[in-house]
Amino acid sequence: MNQSFNSLTEELRSVAQELLREGKVNMFIGFGQGTLTARTTPLFISKPDAAAALTWSPFCSNNLAGYLLDYRETNETIGVLVKGCDSRSIIRLLQDNQFPRSRLVVIGIPCAGLLDSEKVTLELGPQTEIGDVTDEDDNFLVSTTTGQHRFAKKDYLLPKCLECIDSNPVICDHFTGKKINIGEVNERFVEIKSLEALSPQERSRYWDGYFQNCLRCYACRNVCPACNCRECIFDQAGPDWVSKRNNLSENTAFQIIRALHVAGRCVDCGECDRVCPVNIPLRHLNQKVLKDIDELFDAPMPGTDLEQQPVLGHYCADDPDEFK
Amino acid sequence: MPVKFLTADKLQIFIDRLLASSTVFSPSNQPGNVIRYTQANKPEDICIDYVNSDISPKELFFPQTEELFSFDQTDEGIDLRVQTGYKPKVIFGMRACDVKALLTLDPVFNSQWPDPHYAKNRNETIIICLACDKALSTCFCNTFGIDPVAPEGADLVLISYGSGYIIEECSYTGRELRELYQDLLTQEYVHLEKIKEEKRKQLSEQFVHHVSPSKAKETMDNNFELPYWDEISRKCLGCGICTYVCPTCHCFDIFDYAPEETTGSRCRCWDSCMYGDFTKMAGGHNPRPTKKERVRNRFMHKIKYHLDRYGIEGCVGCGRCIVKCPVNMDITSIITDLGEVK
Amino acid sequence: MADSPLIPFIATITDIVDETSDVKTFQMVFDDPAVMEAFNNKPGQVAQLSVFGTGEATISITSSPTRNGILEFSVKNVGQLTTALHQLEIGSKVGIRGPYGNHFPYHSMQGKDLLFIGGGIGLAPLRSLIDFVLDASNRDQYGKVTILYGARSMDDLCFKRDLFERWCRLPDTEVLTTIDRPEDAWTGHVGFVPAYLEEINPTPENKIAITCGPPIMIKFVLQALEKMGYTDEQVITTLELKMKCGIGKCGRCNIGDKFVCVDGPVFSLDQIKAMPPEY
Numbered sequence: 001m002n003q004s005f006n007s008l009t010e011e012l013r014s015v016a017q018e019l020l021r022e023g024k025v026n027m028f029i030g031f032g033q034g035t036l037t038a039r040t041t042p043l044f045i046s047k048p049d050a051a052a053a054l055t056w057s058p059f060c061s062n063n064l065a066g067y068l069l070d071y072r073e074t075n076e077t078i079g080v081l082v083k084g085c086d087s088r089s090i091i092r093l094l095q096d097n098q099f100p101r102s103r104l105v106v107i108g109i110p111c112a113g114l115l116d117s118e119k120v121t122l123e124l125g126p127q128t129e130i131g132d133v134t135d136e137d138d139n140f141l142v143s144t145t146t147g148q149h150r151f152a153k154k155d156y157l158l159p160k161c162l163e164c165i166d167s168n169p170v171i172c173d174h175f176t177g178k179k180i181n182i183g184e185v186n187e188r189f190v191e192i193k194s195l196e197a198l199s200p201q202e203r204s205r206y207w208d209g210y211f212q213n214c215l216r217c218y219a220c221r222n223v224c225p226a227c228n229c230r231e232c233i234f235d236q237a238g239p240d241w242v243s244k245r246n247n248l249s250e251n252t253a254f255q256i257i258r259a260l261h262v263a264g265r266c267v268d269c270g271e272c273d274r275v276c277p278v279n280i281p282l283r284h285l286n287q288k289v290l291k292d293i294d295e296l297f298d299a300p301m302p303g304t305d306l307e308q309q310p311v312l313g314h315y316c317a318d319d320p321d322e323f324k
Numbered sequence: 325m326p327v328k329f330l331t332a333d334k335l336q337i338f339i340d341r342l343l344a345s346s347t348v349f350s351p352s353n354q355p356g357n358v359i360r361y362t363q364a365n366k367p368e369d370i371c372i373d374y375v376n377s378d379i380s381p382k383e384l385f386f387p388q389t390e391e392l393f394s395f396d397q398t399d400e401g402i403d404l405r406v407q408t409g410y411k412p413k414v415i416f417g418m419r420a421c422d423v424k425a426l427l428t429l430d431p432v433f434n435s436q437w438p439d440p441h442y443a444k445n446r447n448e449t450i451i452i453c454l455a456c457d458k459a460l461s462t463c464f465c466n467t468f469g470i471d472p473v474a475p476e477g478a479d480l481v482l483i484s485y486g487s488g489y490i491i492e493e494c495s496y497t498g499r500e501l502r503e504l505y506q507d508l509l510t511q512e513y514v515h516l517e518k519i520k521e522e523k524r525k526q527l528s529e530q531f532v533h534h535v536s537p538s539k540a541k542e543t544m545d546n547n548f549e550l551p552y553w554d555e556i557s558r559k560c561l562g563c564g565i566c567t568y569v570c571p572t573c574h575c576f577d578i579f580d581y582a583p584e585e586t587t588g589s590r591c592r593c594w595d596s597c598m599y600g601d602f603t604k605m606a607g608g609h610n611p612r613p614t615k616k617e618r619v620r621n622r623f624m625h626k627i628k629y630h631l632d633r634y635g636i637e638g639c640v641g642c643g644r645c646i647v648k649c650p651v652n653m654d655i656t657s658i659i660t661d662l663g664e665v666k
Numbered sequence: 667m668a669d670s671p672l673i674p675f676i677a678t679i680t681d682i683v684d685e686t687s688d689v690k691t692f693q694m695v696f697d698d699p700a701v702m703e704a705f706n707n708k709p710g711q712v713a714q715l716s717v718f719g720t721g722e723a724t725i726s727i728t729s730s731p732t733r734n735g736i737l738e739f740s741v742k743n744v745g746q747l748t749t750a751l752h753q754l755e756i757g758s759k760v761g762i763r764g765p766y767g768n769h770f771p772y773h774s775m776q777g778k779d780l781l782f783i784g785g786g787i788g789l790a791p792l793r794s795l796i797d798f799v800l801d802a803s804n805r806d807q808y809g810k811v812t813i814l815y816g817a818r819s820m821d822d823l824c825f826k827r828d829l830f831e832r833w834c835r836l837p838d839t840e841v842l843t844t845i846d847r848p849e850d851a852w853t854g855h856v857g858f859v860p861a862y863l864e865e866i867n868p869t870p871e872n873k874i875a876i877t878c879g880p881p882i883m884i885k886f887v888l889q890a891l892e893k894m895g896y897t898d899e900q901v902i903t904t905l906e907l908k909m910k911c912g913i914g915k916c917g918r919c920n921i922g923d924k925f926v927c928v929d930g931p932v933f934s935l936d937q938i939k940a941m942p943p944e945y
């Protein structure tokens with residue numbers, strides 16, 4: 001359908017500018033140009049003129065919804081830009097009463113998938129400036145200072161985007177651009193199925209290899225829109241459920257607690273996986289849970305429906321199973 | 325000028341013998357394609373095809389978790405035991421920025437109240453560097469006057485040349501080590517300075533950032549309050565990745581690990597000034613209550629405080645914080661931006 | 667590694683005084699007399715106290731170095747470690763490392779009148795200097811000593827024995843106390859410390875004011891002193907920050923390029939004004 005990202009960017013800028021000019025939002029959270037090739041950076045603007053710095057491209061990987069938590073205690077009305085997957089975290093936050101709907105303006109944008117910026121940079125070279133990007137359905141056409149490059153989606157999209165079920169935001173007040181017809185969703189949980197097929201020993205070896213490298217920086221927690229406890233148990237001085245000591249056993253305990261803590265609330269935005277400095281495939285942990293939710297509860301992806309309570313977060317009087 | 329030369333096939337023998345005679349740490353390829361310094365047991369463990377490691381080798385001198393002592397309380401009293409298992413080691417394959425980072429950490433740990441835990445690791449480690457052939461787009465060691473082909477603080481440096489490596493010894497220890505491998509080395513006649521100059525030129529073409537920290541420091545000297553910090557810090561997640569991967573960050577926490585209550589150990593463990601509770605007091609007061617103060621502190625520390633206190637810069641331009649920051653907080657653009665504040 | 671400054675020396679609690687409902691003063695003696703001998707603290711310094719299994723906390727040394735052979739620490743029960751300390755008994759074993767930090771500039775205070783202004787537990791660090799100055803061996807080096815001290819209530823006054831039985835009986839020493847709100851059994855002054863200070867209005871002439879207490883009290887005391895004509899060099903206070911190592915390494919207690927654990931905790935007002943306001 002040959003959608004140009006520059007024209008979407010233009011549209012987005014004028015939406016943001018209007019909202020700020022009319023005082024409908026005090027702050028708009030979107031994306032700005034990053035400092036590296038194929039990178040963008042979260043941008044916070046409060047003046048209409050600053051909207052000119054906003055940008056939209058397949059490199060806008062951050063989920064901006066989590067920033068709402070920083071403005072919980074203020075009186076500001078916040079406009080936040082969301083892709084399909086990010087929009088699920090908006091519902092998540094609203095369901096947990098983490099942010100008042102009245103101070104929130106959701107700007108939705110259709111998303112045809114995000115490009116893996118590392119892979120693209122490898123291809124383009126680190127000093128290449130990217131101009132416009134065009135969505136050609138199966139490819140992204142990227143114009144740069146060194147010419148045009150075609151990136152096949154099946155090879156260059158982030159893994160989460162290959163399994164995307166919400167190209168269009170599930171909640172929004174202003175929609176930018178045209179809805180994308182998502183068509184057939186790729187088979188989900190492919191990697192999880194192959195992990196499930198491993199023997200317990202093999203699986204343990206797989207995870208141990210990763211967990212021993214965990215730095216316990218907790219970036220995966222800080223970035224997560226489902227992690228909104230006011231005091232996280234990993235920060236509590238006492239009792240120390242998980243000791244600060246970095247070793248395989250404590251790291252594993254941390255990983256299991258984190259994954260189970262967000263079970264049923266994780267919306268598969270993939271941010272934890274993206275930010276991890278030692279590339280632990282955290283999404284595999286979350287996806288195992290999502291697969292179970294899908295199979296055992298036949299429930300939709302968390303954050304899809306404002307009315308639907310999280311599977312592990314509500315009590316149902318006619319539950320067919322005994323409560324043990 | 326005659327130089328000692330190690331051909332590529334002899335490098336294998338060199339590594340074999342090094343592994344047989346010492347405890348060797350080197351960059352290795354970890355699950356998820358992460359380069360980290362780990363103990364090498366066999367030659368295949370060693371990865372030399374890398375530009376810079378994901379996690380800095382600081383952890384070999386100042387480990388993320390370190391037991392300071394263990395304690396055992398009985399009716400008779402308390403018994404403190406100090407572990408003494410520091411093994412001499414050789415690090416193979418460090419880069420210039422990371423060695424410079426040790427020189428940056430030295431005054432912190434070795435001055436007033438010297439820290440023997442660090443000193444022991446430092447004194448009993450032989451550092452073999454690989455001169456850089458490639459730079460990442462995030463490398464900016466040049467900014468701090470670091471020479472990637474002549475690492476300051478190394479014992480031995482391997483400079484790739486032709487079909488092998490020129491070996492340069494930079495310390496007495498380095499010389500002793502080199503002598504052990506004399507039989508593997510040949511004598512070549514090359515213009516070493518010219519080779520280095522050539523490499524420097526190649527590298528400098530790859531450096532993207534040419535920033536001037538002195539101008540940024542001047543701004544910092546004169547302004548503590550700047551609206552800039554408020555703006556730039558909004559996107560920070562307070563995740564601390566930048567500090568954990570940084571080769572010069574040295575914040576730590578001290579705590580007791582005692583599941584049995586009467587016996588246990590006192591440990592120190594990396595901590596980060598980017599965390600909200602880092603400076604929070606038992607009574608609740610927090611001198612750096614928001615991201616603004618914390619982000620400002622980190623960058624002021626790198627560019628100003630460390631330099632003012634120890635006379636050596638707090639950043640070595642390894643670029644890890646730029647690569648790893650999930651929100652693209654970029655120290656080079658902060659240096660540039662601050663340099664432009666009038 | 668026995669030379670690691672991060673490894674404490676074992677000491678025994680030899681006495682405990684209940685100062686208030688949440689403050690206790692612990693007397694401690696190192697088990698090894700040689701360690702006691704070498705400790706050599708100066709008024710205003712701090713130490714790291716260990717309760718093994720719980721951890722460490724930075725506590726100011728309340729006793730004057732003139733009291734040979736013992737150390738005293740007054741501890742308010744506010745956090746994990748202090749709670750654990752409060753549960754200990756006479757004879758319990760603890761760990762101590764230190765002394766850390768700078769100290770009150772007692773040399774440059776010689777020949778001057780000293781005005782101590784304290785609130786609540788803030789009298790603890792001041793006490794080390796008060797007892798040092800009032801000690802017979804040093805007394806003639808200093809002028810008049812005035813101690814102005816207040817707390818929320820009678821119960822919250824620390825060091826009652828020192829205030830009402832010891833210091834007030836010494837020559838050329840004045841003790842003024844106040845509590846925030848009237849109480850039946852209290853016949854003394856009622857009101858906040860800064861207000862009381864303005865009432866007595868001590869002249870700045872040849873005087874050094876040393877103040878320590880809750881941040882809000884310090885703020886108004888500093889304003890009052892300024893109004894009375896005290897210069898910034900004449901005013902000394904201590905800063906309290908979260909500390910872990912005590913030796914300038916863990917990076918926690920910095921204010922700008924200063925580490926409070928080694929460059930402080932004692933600062934004159936002009937020094938504080940030159941620092942970024944991060945305390």
Ligand code: SF4
Nearest residue numbers: 214215217218220276
């Ligand atoms: S982001 Fe990665 S390294 Fe950091 S705590 Fe999470 S899993 Fe561990």
Ligand code: SF4
Nearest residue numbers: 224266267269270272
């Ligand atoms: S656990 Fe990961 S994928 Fe799930 S909501 Fe949190 S950050 Fe997103």
Ligand code: SF4
Nearest residue numbers: 560561563564566649
């Ligand atoms: S890595 Fe980036 S987001 Fe995380 S604490 Fe550092 S500056 Fe903030």
Ligand code: SF4
Nearest residue numbers: 570639640642643645
């Ligand atoms: S601040 Fe960033 S660039 Fe500088 S030494 Fe640390 S990680 Fe490297």
Ligand code: FES
Nearest residue numbers: 910912916917927
């Ligand atoms: S307490 Fe560690 S640096 Fe001051």
